[in-house]
Amino acid sequence: MRRDPQQKSPLALTFRGTVLDVLDQRLLPGTYRMIRCRTHRQVAECIRGMAVRGAPAIGCAAAFGLALAAQERRFPSRRELLAYLQKAAQTLRATRPTAVNLAWAVQRILRVAKEPVSVSVLQRAVIREAERLFAEDQAANRRLGDYGATLLSPNNVIMTYCNTGSLATAGYGTALGVVRSAFRQGKVAKVLVCETRPYLQGARLTAWELRLERIPCELITDNMAAFIMTQEHVDAVIVGADRVAANGDVANKIGTYALAILAKVHQVPFYVAAPTSTLDPQIASGAEIPIEERPAQEVTSLQGVSIAPPRMPARHPAFDVTPASYIAALVTERGIAYPPYGGSITQLLSSGRPSEPLKEAPALIGASV
Amino acid sequence: MRRDPQQKSPLALTFRGTVLDVLDQRLLPGTYRMIRCRTHRQVAECIRGMAVRGAPAIGCAAAFGLALAAQERRFPSRRELLAYLQKAAQTLRATRPTAVNLAWAVQRILRVAKEPVSVSVLQRAVIREAERLFAEDQAANRRLGDYGATLLSPNNVIMTYCNTGSLATAGYGTALGVVRSAFRQGKVAKVLVCETRPYLQGARLTAWELRLERIPCELITDNMAAFIMTQEHVDAVIVGADRVAANGDVANKIGTYALAILAKVHQVPFYVAAPTSTLDPQIASGAEIPIEERPAQEVTSLQGVSIAPPRMPARHPAFDVTPASYIAALVTERGIAYPPYGGSITQLLSSGRPSEPLKEAPALIGASV
Numbered sequence: 001m002r003r004d005p006q007q008k009s010p011l012a013l014t015f016r017g018t019v020l021d022v023l024d025q026r027l028l029p030g031t032y033r034m035i036r037c038r039t040h041r042q043v044a045e046c047i048r049g050m051a052v053r054g055a056p057a058i059g060c061a062a063a064f065g066l067a068l069a070a071q072e073r074r075f076p077s078r079r080e081l082l083a084y085l086q087k088a089a090q091t092l093r094a095t096r097p098t099a100v101n102l103a104w105a106v107q108r109i110l111r112v113a114k115e116p117v118s119v120s121v122l123q124r125a126v127i128r129e130a131e132r133l134f135a136e137d138q139a140a141n142r143r144l145g146d147y148g149a150t151l152l153s154p155n156n157v158i159m160t161y162c163n164t165g166s167l168a169t170a171g172y173g174t175a176l177g178v179v180r181s182a183f184r185q186g187k188v189a190k191v192l193v194c195e196t197r198p199y200l201q202g203a204r205l206t207a208w209e210l211r212l213e214r215i216p217c218e219l220i221t222d223n224m225a226a227f228i229m230t231q232e233h234v235d236a237v238i239v240g241a242d243r244v245a246a247n248g249d250v251a252n253k254i255g256t257y258a259l260a261i262l263a264k265v266h267q268v269p270f271y272v273a274a275p276t277s278t279l280d281p282q283i284a285s286g287a288e289i290p291i292e293e294r295p296a297q298e299v300t301s302l303q304g305v306s307i308a309p310p311r312m313p314a315r316h317p318a319f320d321v322t323p324a325s326y327i328a329a330l331v332t333e334r335g336i337a338y339p340p341y342g343g344s345i346t347q348l349l350s351s352g353r354p355s356e357p358l359k360e361a362p363a364l365i366g367a368s369v
Numbered sequence: 370m371r372r373d374p375q376q377k378s379p380l381a382l383t384f385r386g387t388v389l390d391v392l393d394q395r396l397l398p399g400t401y402r403m404i405r406c407r408t409h410r411q412v413a414e415c416i417r418g419m420a421v422r423g424a425p426a427i428g429c430a431a432a433f434g435l436a437l438a439a440q441e442r443r444f445p446s447r448r449e450l451l452a453y454l455q456k457a458a459q460t461l462r463a464t465r466p467t468a469v470n471l472a473w474a475v476q477r478i479l480r481v482a483k484e485p486v487s488v489s490v491l492q493r494a495v496i497r498e499a500e501r502l503f504a505e506d507q508a509a510n511r512r513l514g515d516y517g518a519t520l521l522s523p524n525n526v527i528m529t530y531c532n533t534g535s536l537a538t539a540g541y542g543t544a545l546g547v548v549r550s551a552f553r554q555g556k557v558a559k560v561l562v563c564e565t566r567p568y569l570q571g572a573r574l575t576a577w578e579l580r581l582e583r584i585p586c587e588l589i590t591d592n593m594a595a596f597i598m599t600q601e602h603v604d605a606v607i608v609g610a611d612r613v614a615a616n617g618d619v620a621n622k623i624g625t626y627a628l629a630i631l632a633k634v635h636q637v638p639f640y641v642a643a644p645t646s647t648l649d650p651q652i653a654s655g656a657e658i659p660i661e662e663r664p665a666q667e668v669t670s671l672q673g674v675s676i677a678p679p680r681m682p683a684r685h686p687a688f689d690v691t692p693a694s695y696i697a698a699l700v701t702e703r704g705i706a707y708p709p710y711g712g713s714i715t716q717l718l719s720s721g722r723p724s725e726p727l728k729e730a731p732a733l734i735g736a737s738v
Contacts, residue, residue: 029677029678030675194592195566195668195676195677196592197564197566197590197591197592198590200676203669203676203677203681204676204677207677207678207681208678211678211681217681217682218682218683218684219665219668219669219677219681219682219683219684220668220683220684221566221567221591221623221624221668222566222590222591222592223563223565223566223591223592223623223624223627223628224623224624224684224686224689225627226626226627226630226689227623227626227627227686227689227690228684228686230626230689231686254590254592254593254596255590255592255593255596257595257596257599258592258594258595258596258627258631259592261595261630261631261634262627262630262631265630265634296588299564299588299589299590300572300588302671302672302674302676303671303674303676305671305672305674306399307564307569307572307573307671307672308398308564308572308573308576308588309398309576309577309580312572312576312580312586312588313586313587313588314587314588314589315587315588315589315593315597317593317596317597317600320593320595320596320599321596321599
């Protein structure tokens, strides 16, 4: 089991030049099984079928998919290699529409593939770029985690959603990376883990990562969040993101929007943690983010057990959009952006320099619900 | 299969003088199995283990439990019968703390058992009273359904929560009774069914009842409700209740409070439907309602399948409290109460006469969230 060097959780992806081992997260925590991919099509199938999920992780998987594609046949010329990579990129990009990291990673690899060098040099360059992207995501998460921890205070109770840990990224995690960093600083008394229906990424994956690291945690069903907020003091809600629009609207796992509303009503600051690769300044607002609708059967059955009458119609939007007005801060590896996000996101992306993290969390921006 | 005379759904309870057949709702919709009870202890076990659930249904089950208790042995005198019934009442009442219908039904039967008549006359009276209580609940639900339907308009899209149908009552249902009545009047285009974790009463039971009656419906996970409200027009949310305090605060299935907040933020009227047996004027506010905490294991596993790491701690409050300020109207079999509920609930209970149902839903009371 390959592990993140700075923590106990296993890695979602292990690349060894000509093969990519994908940890099948659909079977966790009961069964630990790797899917060995030798072609980009196998990688695409892992992404589409959600063996690997999480915006940064599927970005890395797609990059490795292109590294495999570059070696899948003999290419007589640069042009043929590039054409094949472009076709592979299309296949990989088409697997899931919402997370922008997928398109971002594919584009970054293709940029390298356009350099005017020999086929074999290009092949090595593509592989190296995929490996670099993976290493950079891990490093970014650790910086992001440390920035995010500055928003918390000793013995905080933190609620989190879906899985944003090692399994959702190249390692360490985004929102769960913040939890990891904060825990090491004595700032985490307990993590309340929303189970995150229908895929139960919270119950199956986040709970597993937290237990492996002995971070105190409690599982709740998603519909308990509001009542729990009235029963015990919750200091912060921290979630990840699949795409952040230029105005700060955030697409994330279905249920995030509801949780943001409930946090605001109970005056709990709602933080989003994501690397800058998740920012999409190309689109103005969340209304433009494509929301994937997945099969109804993923709602009407659970691990092979049917939980509804036969042929019951069901909806399955896999993501939702949380308006920027609900988000108290956006934590990235370059620093923390605060509302209004139009300006602060542009600044983060253009400066290239990390912002100074604030010592204390600012007051919640008081937009009315 | 015994069915409600006015609809296709099967009955939760079938009483035949000396036996009570309880439909085991934990196995639905996959398996249809009856638990035959000959003693009040067996009935208590069915209530505690949630083979039968739903506030009105467990009230009826407890009444039938006492009818069985009255025949469980030979009683030399009235006093001994009464003492035995009182002990049985205690056992039945102790099964679940939140729904007031349980205590209400038990008290009603015990009142009959105190009449100064012979043992055999008393035994028959107790049985008759339990049967009457059951028949009255069915009739009340049908009246309640018709009142509630006046709040809706042709082709409305209605969101509902948990199961409040035939299976949760003596028949017909409370919130789902409103849906039934409204559907017959052409007022229901579609019902959005929240699955209702952790017991999935929505996915397993409400979906089943709606499909049996061919009422158009779609299943959603609980965490989709908010996003769906932004994507399509939802005309009303209708839920049931386990206990209503004098000020109109409502205890109901965990998740109801969150749904009420989400409805208000999206300006969707939030209605509660419950017979007057669910009103508890003895308690001033929701803060006094005891909230049952059930085993964590009901959250960490689902139909025998573990969905979390071994020994994962979990919370399982089975109910929550929705403040009266979120509730646009309270539908009962005596009419519809509107805010402020302190006055309107007292009026409903004291007059004994049905109120005039309004022709149109009033504007949502504009308490800020």
